[in-house]
Amino acid sequence: MSVVLACLDADSLGGVQQVTHTIAQGLAGRGHEVHVIGLHRSPAPFRYVDRPLYHHHVISRRPLDSTGRLARGRADGKLRRLLEGIRPGYAVMTSPSAVARMAGLLPPAFRPIGQYHGSYDHARDTWHLASIRKHYPSLDQAIFLSEDDAWRFSEHALLPNAWSLPNPLSTWPEETSPLDSPRVLGVGRLEGVKRFDRLISAFARSDAPPPWELHLIGDGGELARLREHAAGEGVGDRVIFRGRVPAARMPAEYLAASVLGLTSEHEGLPVVLLESAAHGVPSVAFDVSGGVRSAGPVPVPSGDVAAFAGALGRLVRSAGERRRLGAAARTRAAAFRLDHVLDGWESMFAHIDR
Template sequence: MSVVFACVDADTLGGVQQVTHTLAQGLAERGHEVHVIGLHRAAAPFRYVERPRYHHHVVSRRTLAEPGHVLARRRADRRLKELLRRIRPGYAVMTSPSVVARMSRLLPSAFRPIGQYHGSYDHASACWHLGSIKKHYPALDQAVFLSEDDAWRFAEHALLPNARALPNPLPVWPEEVSALQAPRVLGVGRLEGVKRFDRLISAFARSDVPRPWELHLIGDGAERERLRAHAAGEGVGDRVVFRGLLPAACLAREYLDASIVCLTSEHEGLPIVLLESAAHGVPSVAFDVSGGVRQAGSVLVPPGDVDAFAAELARLAASAAERRRLGADARARAEAFRLDHVLDRWESMFAHIDR
């Protein structure tokens, strides 16, 4: 049996894409025939796996942002159907409501359809996602969510009889942990509005964490210059360091050089940054926006409460002992997200579907 993962765009920098390539490589290394399909070309492709053991396909040469037309969509659908016909029967993992809505009707009958959702129930209910999930996911063999809390809420409130929790995996398990001595707060992610790094900068400024503490932001995006101006306006322009986009292989060093990791997104499912920081023994402060964040975060504050965030940031910066306690607890909890454990759960789900 083969395993197909399909994304709207499989190669842009993002959590969905990182998880997809991690799972694809892990399952391929276990002997499965694995295919990753991007329905659209990435405008700026990011390489997640240096030596992939899975097959990779891009259906449309257009990026998601480029205008399309009905004929182009039909041609792309024909290419997708032809591609699927050439792949051995197996499981088709569709990674978002958009992919499920488009692709499930094109699947050959030999494929067992599985729909993922990488967000939280709260985020889905605040936008069009919940309606699409209610419409399309009940007919699938399995609907997969990132936490037990979210799976339960979708089952109860969206009336999904096929809901199941499967967490995001850690790509690797580090043997080395941070000493938690460097005066550095770390934020990792796309510099886009939904990540709300402006709130993190404001919290860092209001925390009155003394020099030589700095806030390092790793990532790039459309908000970079606005965030730089915001840092200057908050009086911390010389202490907020914009590091840009780094290769995935370099991130381990960044966690080892950090003492606190922060997450201020408007919404998240199960953020990889919290799992990776926890695995490196680094405590985190995060807005309590989902069951996944509650699984992985060290210190949670009410969503959007910048003053509460600043207070917790100051508390951790002032106490190396508290950082060590929370970091050790985070690493112990992160064991459940090691890749082999998560792959075992995927294979268990495949066996359950076959029964």
């Protein structure tokens, strides 16, 4: 069969893109014809797979925010021609925007599937929920990241076609962290929604003594403000901004960490929680979705920096607690191994065909 995975932008650094390329490589490795389609060019492409087994297409060479009506029409024509040249199968549109853009352009031979990588709570607080209510019920399947979120969309958005499929781990590490390095890790884009200012504040208030450091991996527009915030919290010399790290080097970062912190305003099922858990690294996270809870971090009420600092401090001070929670996290992470998740995708395709 053929599987098309379409994103507004398939190549920027982000969770949707990482999961898309991981699923594409996995399904292609099982013998399926797979196409990853980016509707727009990424202004800063990131390479997720060194030797892709799937086909990769970019429809518009213009970034998302620079496309006029005429260019949009030409891009839609190019997309139609591309899809008509792919044998019949499944078209997975990875966001509400992709569904709204593509659903009317699909040839009849494609079974339309809509993904949503956020939580129900996030959708409810944005335009996403209205778009999902409008466009997703007519699709063959609507995919969410946890059973909790799938149920909530089914009940509150009146979706008759809700299904849950978690994000996968791209690999399963054989080595785990010894959890003896004085390092807390944060991973993600340095943008407002990730709220690394809260992670910096929690680290400063956790009573983590020197030589403990907070290492932040990622880049973005908040770098200068976060540096200033770290200095204001009195930990400017112990918050290390690492910039981008290639995907191939991330396992070494997890092995060198003892705790991971996640302070985002909203998340669906962040891969960083799964990757840290697979390396035996315990995590503390704001409890913002069923997907976050399914990954098994120490949950903290959303936005409660004092509670986050307390949970982080307990892990910093107790190697025994780190090892206990790290072992439990790795056991839980086994459910997100790529083969298990790919089995779920193939089961969903079979369900659609019935």
